[in-house]
Amino acid sequence: MKLVLAEPKYFKESISIISDLVTEAKFKVTSAGLELVAMDPANVAMVIFKLLSSSFVECKVKGTEELAVNLNQLKQILRRAKSDDTVTLETTDDAKLTIQFKSNTTRSFSIPTLDLDEKEQKVPELTFPLSVTTHSSILADSIDDVSVVAESVTFLGEAKMLSVKAEGDLSKAFIEINADENTVIKAAGDAKHKAKYSLEYLKKMAAAGKMADQVSLQFNNDYPLKLEYKVTDRLLMSFILAPRVDND
Numbered sequence: 001m002k003l004v005l006a007e008p009k010y011f012k013e014s015i016s017i018i019s020d021l022v023t024e025a026k027f028k029v030t031s032a033g034l035e036l037v038a039m040d041p042a043n044v045a046m047v048i049f050k051l052l053s054s055s056f057v058e059c060k061v062k063g064t065e066e067l068a069v070n071l072n073q074l075k076q077i078l079r080r081a082k083s084d085d086t087v088t089l090e091t092t093d094d095a096k097l098t099i100q101f102k103s104n105t106t107r108s109f110s111i112p113t114l115d116l117d118e119k120e121q122k123v124p125e126l127t128f129p130l131s132v133t134t135h136s137s138i139l140a141d142s143i144d145d146v147s148v149v150a151e152s153v154t155f156l157g158e159a160k161m162l163s164v165k166a167e168g169d170l171s172k173a174f175i176e177i178n179a180d181e182n183t184v185i186k187a188a189g190d191a192k193h194k195a196k197y198s199l200e201y202l203k204k205m206a207a208a209g210k211m212a213d214q215v216s217l218q219f220n221n222d223y224p225l226k227l228e229y230k231v232t233d234r235l236l237m238s239f240i241l242a243p244r245v246d247n248d
């Protein structure tokens with residue numbers, strides 16, 4: 001397997017974000033590109049990642065190949081990539097992944113590939129009555145705002161507005177995001193939808209806004225949340241996050 005990237009940004013940023021949720025992961029590599037479906041160790045969050053073949057200047061792979069690595073090791077190496085580097089990923093016969101950066105210098109690193117026995121993760125089929133598409137920065141700022149007062153956030157969605165609220169022991173935060181030219185809300189009927197999620201996870205997921213200008217957010221009452229970031233002809237990164245259900 002040999003993959004060559006002319007711009008390291010998307011792969012580098014993606015691995016940095018995914019590694020905050022998943023330690024070890026198995027990628028599937030085909031002529032269509034590189035993809036990953038993985039759960040975090042606590043089984044609270046799922047990451048679905050695709051780096052499309054149009055991101056690569058060379059994509060040499062026989063059929064479908066699997067590549068399992070420690071993401072923290074890979075992240076540390078990719079941090080050394082400069083914006084003008086061409087990045088080559090190549091597997092070797094001695095169970096290693098070689099990562100090469102080439103510009104005016106050539107720098108090579110290698111890490112061991114892993115033999116992960118885990119069963120293949122299936123993306124759950126979820127249906128949502130509410131979908132919000134907005135600027136990534138609007139969602140990221142809202143999550144940062146409510147993080148000041150609590151560890152979990154409640155989303156309230158209706159046809160004309162998405163509300164984001166959090167309550168600590170003594171403090172509260174409440175943000176209203178109105179439907180406008182920046183925020184499109186699609187809702188089935190006039191019902192309100194409400195669910196609570198972990199801010200620790202959401203902050204890690206919202207970091208994908210560094211790569212994509214827009215985010216799609218979908219949820220339902222006490223139901224998993226789906227966040228989706230896309231860069232046309234480059235990548236797709238989605239997250240599914242389990243709700244926090246209060247035991248009243």
